Amino acid sequence: MDIIPKTRCLRCDGEMASMGIEKIQLGQTGWILGYLPNLISGAIEAEIYVCKNCGKIEFYYTQAIEEEDVIAKVKCPKCGQMHDVDFPKCPFCKYSY
Ligand SMILES: [Zn+2]
Ligand SMILES: [Zn+2]
Numbered sequence: 001m002d003i004i005p006k007t008r009c010l011r012c013d014g015e016m017a018s019m020g021i022e023k024i025q026l027g028q029t030g031w032i033l034g035y036l037p038n039l040i041s042g043a044i045e046a047e048i049y050v051c052k053n054c055g056k057i058e059f060y061y062t063q064a065i066e067e068e069d070v071i072a073k074v075k076c077p078k079c080g081q082m083h084d085v086d087f088p089k090c091p092f093c094k095y096s097y
Contacts, residue, residue, distance in 0.1 A: 007049075009051035009053060009054060009056055009058075010056070010058070011051070011054055011056050012051065012053050012054045012056070014051045014052055014053025014054060015051070015052050015053065016049040016050065016051050016052070016058065017049065017050055017051075017052055018047060018048070018049055019047075019048040019049065019050055020047070020048065021045050021046070021047050021048075021062060022045070022046055022047075022048055023043055023044075023045055024043060024044055024045070024046050024059075025042075025043050042064065043064075044061060044062075044063065044064050045061075045062045045063050045064075046059040046060060046061050046062060047059070047060045047062050048060075072084070072085040073085060076090040076092065076093065076095055077095070078090065078093050078095040079092050079093040079095065081093070
């Protein structure tokens, strides 16, 4: 996939310096990552490189970010168990809200 060394600018062959890893929210920044398949949703992490010579910026995909932690939990009023807020019923005691 990536046969060109990361540390070389594609445009001027200058030296690329890493700006670190940034979290990128897909959808809001489609102009940057529009070439990525839409199979990936949510947020990704990308490493940003900038060319010291011409200023060209390159993004390198590193990994998708798991967002399962953002799902809200609710406490069942009957049995007191915590479960995901999108359940119509308590998965433990079948209590219906
Ligand atoms: Zn360059
Ligand atoms: Zn319950």
